[in-house]
Amino acid sequence: MIRELVAHIASETTLTIGTDLFAGFFPQGSQDSAVAIFETGGQRDVRVDDRGTFRFMVRSRALSYDAARDLAYEVHDALFNTRFAVTLPEVDSGPAYKVNAFEPTQAPAWIGQDEKGRHEFSTNFIARYQIA
DSSP: OOHHHHHHHHHSOOOTTTTTTTESSSOOTTTTSEEEEEEEEEEEESSTTTTTEEEEEEEEEEESHHHHHHHHHHHHHHTTTTOOOOOOOOOTTTOEEEEEEEESSOEEEEEEOOOOOEEEEEEEEEEEEEEO
16 A cells, blocks of 8 residues: 555655655665655554455655655655545556555654754554545
8 A cells, every 4th residue: 555655745746756656665775855655554444344444654755854854744644634534546467445544643753863964754554444
């Protein structure tokens, strides 16, 4: 589901997959201003086979504090402002996912600087989904 989520974020923001938006990691040598989406768990609903939660972290980085914060809020706001259920873009031959809600567990927060002095922000979400 992470690739579908990243495709959705790309469609709702100014970010481009493979340039400044990544799934699961920041590639070595990628540009200084970037966002990566990391899976952090979730579970299927034991009562209903086609429903569950997907937890993920949005991590942004940039050379300046303000730029890193702006990237984090661009993704946060795009997801948080989703008022209606959305079907994520299908990637490869996987299932289609309908997300009923993107719930942030906190606002973007500064988590420090990486080894190259880039500022980093993080925010976490729960996506409540069903297989479409």
